[in-house]
Amino acid sequence: xxxxxxxxxxxxxxxxxxxxxxxxxxxxxxxxxxxxxxxxxxxxxxxxxxxxxxxxxxxxxxxxxxxxxxxxxxxxxxxxxxxxxxxxxxxxxxxxxxxxxxxxxxxxxxxxxxxxxxxxxxxxxxxxxxxxxxxxxxxxxxxxxxxxxxxxxxxxxxxxxxxx
Amino acid sequence: xxxxxxxxxxxxxxxxxxxxxxxxxxxxxxxxxxxxxxxxxxxxxxxxxxxxxxxxxxxxxxxxxxxxxxxxxxxxxxxxxxxxxxxxxxxxxxxxxxxxxxxxxxxxxxxxxxxxxxxxxxxxxxxxxxxxx
Numbered sequence: 001x002x003x004x005x006x007x008x009x010x011x012x013x014x015x016x017x018x019x020x021x022x023x024x025x026x027x028x029x030x031x032x033x034x035x036x037x038x039x040x041x042x043x044x045x046x047x048x049x050x051x052x053x054x055x056x057x058x059x060x061x062x063x064x065x066x067x068x069x070x071x072x073x074x075x076x077x078x079x080x081x082x083x084x085x086x087x088x089x090x091x092x093x094x095x096x097x098x099x100x101x102x103x104x105x106x107x108x109x110x111x112x113x114x115x116x117x118x119x120x121x122x123x124x125x126x127x128x129x130x131x132x133x134x135x136x137x138x139x140x141x142x143x144x145x146x147x148x149x150x151x152x153x154x155x156x157x158x159x160x161x162x163x164x
Numbered sequence: 165x166x167x168x169x170x171x172x173x174x175x176x177x178x179x180x181x182x183x184x185x186x187x188x189x190x191x192x193x194x195x196x197x198x199x200x201x202x203x204x205x206x207x208x209x210x211x212x213x214x215x216x217x218x219x220x221x222x223x224x225x226x227x228x229x230x231x232x233x234x235x236x237x238x239x240x241x242x243x244x245x246x247x248x249x250x251x252x253x254x255x256x257x258x259x260x261x262x263x264x265x266x267x268x269x270x271x272x273x274x275x276x277x278x279x280x281x282x283x284x285x286x287x288x289x290x291x292x293x294x295x296x297x
Binding site: 084092095144152158159 | 254258259261262263266269270272273274276277279280281283284288289290291292293294295296
């Protein structure tokens with residue numbers, strides 16, 4: 001798998017910290033120039049367990065994006081409704097390093113209602129997985145990103161369920 | 165910021181949420197049921213935080229007599245006020261995620277997800293990163 005270990009790391013302590021900040025760790029564990037550009041305080045270097053976690057999350061989030069895109073392709077009438085969810089899934093993928101190689105998406109059900117419910121279940125499972133990942137993260141900032149991602153996926157799952 | 169101070173910030177918003185949902189439920193009959201259910205969930209969260217802070221040897225922040233949430237003359241204003249408080253709970257819980265580990269981090273992650281879903285139930289739309297600025 002070719003994937004950078006770049007991860008969007010933004011802190012979320014209300015108005016007190018780093019609004020809109022992005023910390024990027026590159027493959028040599030140095031802070032990216034982007035961190036300097038936004039005036040971030042120095043961050044601890046990522047640990048190897050976090051690196052592996054980011055790679056696994058990237059793979060799973062690419063799978064989620066692929067599932068949404070496959071559903072939109074199969075049911076073109078749902079395209080506009082699914083677009084906001086695809087945008088969110090793409091943001092999640094970008095946050096953990098961008099595209100990675102994933103197995104082909106599972107066939108999409110011919111019934112759009114079933115397809116939407118399946119998609120809602122896929123995102124719900126990903127939400128649960130990201131919450132577990134957040135518990136495992138060593139970096140506090142990575143934990144925040146994964147926890148927030150879990151919440152966003154839960155919203156998407158609920159929203160897709162409402163469409164079905 | 166320590167985990168205790170992050171919990172204190174979260175508790176301060178939970179106090180406000182309990183107050184706000186009571187007000188919304190009393191003022192708008194069409195929202196009474198939903199407001200009551202949501203307030204009850206916040207009461208549980210507030211009491212849990214009070215318990216945790218007492219056990220940590222901290223003096224929990226007190227509730228305010230009232231809060232500035234705007235005029236709340238319409239249901240739309242009430243929904244917006246509710247969504248604002250849920251957004252601040254999401255931010256507070258996300259802060260705690262980074263300050264805590266183990267069960268406390270899990271508690272904060274669960275609460276963040278609940279705040280995000282409550283925002284949805286009161287008219288919000290899904291976003292990629294609830295709680296982040």
